[in-house]
Amino acid sequence: MATTLILLVDNIPDHASSYEAALSERGHRVRLATTGLDALIIARSTPPDCTVIDVRLPDMSGWDLCKALKCDVATRETPVVVLTPDTSRAQALESARVYCNAWIAQPAQAEDLVRAVDHVLVQDESAPRTADEAVLGVTSCPACESDQVRATLRVSPIQYYACRACGHSWRTEAP
Numbered sequence: 001m002a003t004t005l006i007l008l009v010d011n012i013p014d015h016a017s018s019y020e021a022a023l024s025e026r027g028h029r030v031r032l033a034t035t036g037l038d039a040l041i042i043a044r045s046t047p048p049d050c051t052v053i054d055v056r057l058p059d060m061s062g063w064d065l066c067k068a069l070k071c072d073v074a075t076r077e078t079p080v081v082v083l084t085p086d087t088s089r090a091q092a093l094e095s096a097r098v099y100c101n102a103w104i105a106q107p108a109q110a111e112d113l114v115r116a117v118d119h120v121l122v123q124d125e126s127a128p129r130t131a132d133e134a135v136l137g138v139t140s141c142p143a144c145e146s147d148q149v150r151a152t153l154r155v156s157p158i159q160y161y162a163c164r165a166c167g168h169s170w171r172t173e174a175p
Contacts, residue, residue, distance in 0.1 A: 004049035005029045009039040011058055022110030036060035043075045050117050055084040067098040079120040083108055086150055143168035
């Protein structure tokens, strides 16, 4: 695999170091930014092959950063993966609105993030064809089929979810 440059935008040190280590282990080069403004400066000066954004940044939302990157001629073709704790249909629609390539539930295992990055790099598209293609993970409650799902605790390959509509909680195991 050719070495690719990944711009990782995350201001939580534990998450950033874990994601950076996993991406580097897979052979990717990683540039780290802790704010949306820093990410815009880095992306415009050295466009990455993929950008990973935590939706909760100190100076702007990850969705706003994604939109800014997708509206900039220098970075619009760069795939974007967003990390978000909310897996509702509203988030899927928001991801489509800002041309996010994929989003995954947070907290995420570093290996899941690497798989998401590799997935969007292989797709070789500037945006997904549909909102459903942007979702990597659980999007509806198995008890009531509501889309008001929130990722909660992640332990090793086990991801826990909770439904805001009915209160049902469940877990899934990564393959």
